[in-house]
Structure formats: structure tokens, C-alpha cells
Amino acid sequence: MDRFSTAKGIGTSKLWHILPFLLILVFFAIFVIGTAFIDDITDEEQCKNLETTLRRDIMQCYAVEGTYPPSLDYLEENYGFFYDKDRFYIDYIAIGSNIMPDVTIISKTEDSH
Numbered sequence: 001m002d003r004f005s006t007a008k009g010i011g012t013s014k015l016w017h018i019l020p021f022l023l024i025l026v027f028f029a030i031f032v033i034g035t036a037f038i039d040d041i042t043d044e045e046q047c048k049n050l051e052t053t054l055r056r057d058i059m060q061c062y063a064v065e066g067t068y069p070p071s072l073d074y075l076e077e078n079y080g081f082f083y084d085k086d087r088f089y090i091d092y093i094a095i096g097s098n099i100m101p102d103v104t105i106i107s108k109t110e111d112s113h
Helices: 012-065 072-079
Strands: 088-093 102-107
Touching: 012 072, 012 088, 012 102
Parallel strands: none
Antiparallel strands: 088 102
């Protein structure tokens, strides 16, 4: 028995009490970082899907009417195209009725698109 010991180190019993809290903290940090990473991937996929849908509707308009849509509003009114205007900005430039419009999609939440 070392009842009157004056050693000032952290004993193994104290370490075993702290270890679960440290592990919980590490797992929480990994969870937060993973969630942010998945959110970034989701934003990229939504931007790609929006571009695919927009181009499909432009081509459908050209196939049905013989001309490209004059504006984005025309696609919204006549072809049911819609998107989250709070998340994305679409720059739609109609060049002519027989030339594919120039379309740029920019994510408002991230500058990489």
C-alpha cells in the first residue's frame, strides 16, 4: 500500500476516466467534418442535375417548336422548368432562335460552380 505517496502524475485510473470523453470528442469532430464534406458533394450534384435538366428542357423546346427558347421565363411558363432561386443563379443568354443559348449556372452558396 502506498497510502502516503506524494507523486504528482496522472494515474492510470484518472486516464481511464478521461479517455471516454476524449473519444466522444474525436468522434464528434469526425462527424462534423464528414457532414460538411457530404454537404459540399450534395451541392455539386444539385448543380450538375440542374444543368442537365435545363439543357434537356432547352433541347425539348427546340425539338417541339423548332426554335430555342427566348428566355428562362419562357421555359418556366411553357415547359414547367423550375429551380431554387435562393440557391442558384442562372445566366441565360439567347443568341438567336437557331443557336443554342449560352447558359451558366452559379451556386449562391459556393463560389466553385
